[in-house]
Amino acid sequence: MSNSTDALGSLAFLPTPLHPLDRLTRELAVPGLRLWIKRDDQTGLAGGGNxxxxxxxxxxxxxxxxxxxxxxxxxxxxxxxxxxxxxxxxxxxxxxxxxxxxxxxxxxxxxxxxxxxxxxxxxxxxxxxxxxxxxxxxxxxxxxxxxxxxxxxxxxxxSNPLGALSYAHCAAEISQDAERLGVAFRTLVLATGSGGTQAGLIAGYRDDPRAPDVLGVCVSVPTPAQLAKVHPLIAPTLALLGRSGDVDASAVRLDDRFIGPGYGVPTTDMLDAVRLVARTEGVLLDPVYTGKAMAGLIALAREGVLGGDVLFLHTGGSAGLFGYRGVFQPAG
Incomplete structure (x- = not known):
């Protein structure tokens, strides 16, 4: 596979930017909280995304x-x-x-x-x-x-072990970002759907004592079903990294409260989160994944569950907003 990778080159523009969300942090006004964003919406390839x-x-x-x-x-x-x-x-x-x-x-x-x-x-x-x-x-x-x-x-x-491997590599990239910026992320929040991105990050961070907790906000199925997607990918991804063993299922942190009626079905919290991030930071989320994940992050921060330096992984998808025009801009 390496020869083909060399011939093809990376389909992503890497490393992606990582920067603070200072206006959103001030808007939420949660003591001790500072929000950051990893911009995998800026990987290129027809609009970007993870x-x-x-x-x-x-x-x-x-x-x-x-x-x-x-x-x-x-x-x-x-x-x-x-x-x-x-x-x-x-x-x-x-x-x-x-x-x-x-x-x-x-x-x-x-x-x-x-x-x-x-x-x-x-x-x-x-x-x-x-x-x-x-x-x-x-x-x-x-x-x-x-x-x-x-x-x-x-x-x-x-989302198979090979795809998840790319996010084990991303975990190392984020660690380099953190070292460059002089910040220690306490939690990394992302949307979790097919499961490969979260599994790859957990695998990549397994042996790093400075690793953030990786918290997946479910966008399609409840926690037990999502765990069944994520956890089985971790051990084979570790094997591709040349590492033996696995991680305990308890290391797969999930929150399924923000799915709403179902996958791709808009929620009020998602709409509010998309508008808030757009109007404070000029960053466009999407209605299916990152909008619901950000709704989860905001709620967890306000509940006092999240604190310190929190990183949001923007997995892309803003093109999907055009498919939901009637939700964001209803007729009349």
Whole structure:
């Protein structure tokens, strides 16, 4: 895989910026709290986002295996699908996207990420909400092989041990940021969905005594189901790092109170968080992942659970805001 990685180069602009959120910190007015942000929304690759790190490793693996097509799946407004389409274009591959229609609004179905998917040249297969996306991806790959193509299935969210490895590397990058800035982060807060980003960070930090607690704000399923996504990825990611062993499941910190009615369904707290961060810092979050994660961070800070220097990992996704125009700007 290393030769393919060298030939492809990084699909992400690294290191990403890390800076304080001083106006938001003052707005929250929680004694002893200082907020910071790691800008993985600025990785590049068709608008940026955390998947660029994962796709650098996954696409290199695809090229090493002789693939000519990337197959992946997600919701219609999937940031992962958009970045996979962009990664395929950058690598000279075709992209086949299976997109589940979680909502019915016209903007959701035709704007935002899905518009970018089409511009990037991806072939889009729309399926009903509730479709088994893993099985659908494998079925599509089987059909493509029958046509003489060589597909590579990228898991939903890029969340397998190889994808998670990129966030073990990101943990080291954040440690370098902290040393440069002279700060010790007490907690790192992120949205956790497919689980690879959180698993990679936990693996990367396992042997670092100065590591922050990694707190995942669930955006799709309750804590037990989310734990079942994250924890099994940690040991194989450690193995890819050349480290033995695992971490106890108790090290996977999760909070599922901010999902709302379901994945991708707006909540009042999410809307408030997106507007607050935009109007205090000029930073755009997204309605599905980072908006709900920031809503969680704000609530936890006000509850006194978070204190000291707290880092928010911005995993990207602002293109999805255009798919939710009616929520942010209702008619009339």
């Amino acid at each position: 998947k660029a790190r994962k796709l650098t490793l996954l696409v290199a693996d695809a090229l090493a295996r002789g693939a000519d097509t990337l197959v992946t799946a997600g919701a219609v407004q999937s940031n992962h699908a958009r970045q996979t389409a962009a990664a395929a274009a950058a690598a000279g591959l075709r992209a086949e996207l299976i997109l589940a229609q979680e909502r019915t609004e016209d903007d959701y179905l035709h704007s935002g990420n899905v518009l970018l998917d089409a511009i990037l040249g991806a072939t889009i297969h729309r399926v009903a909400a509730g479709t088994d996306l893993r099985a659908a991806s494998e079925d599509l790959a089987t059909r493509l092989r029958a046509e003489g193509r060589h597909p590579y299935v990228v898991p939903v969210g890029g």
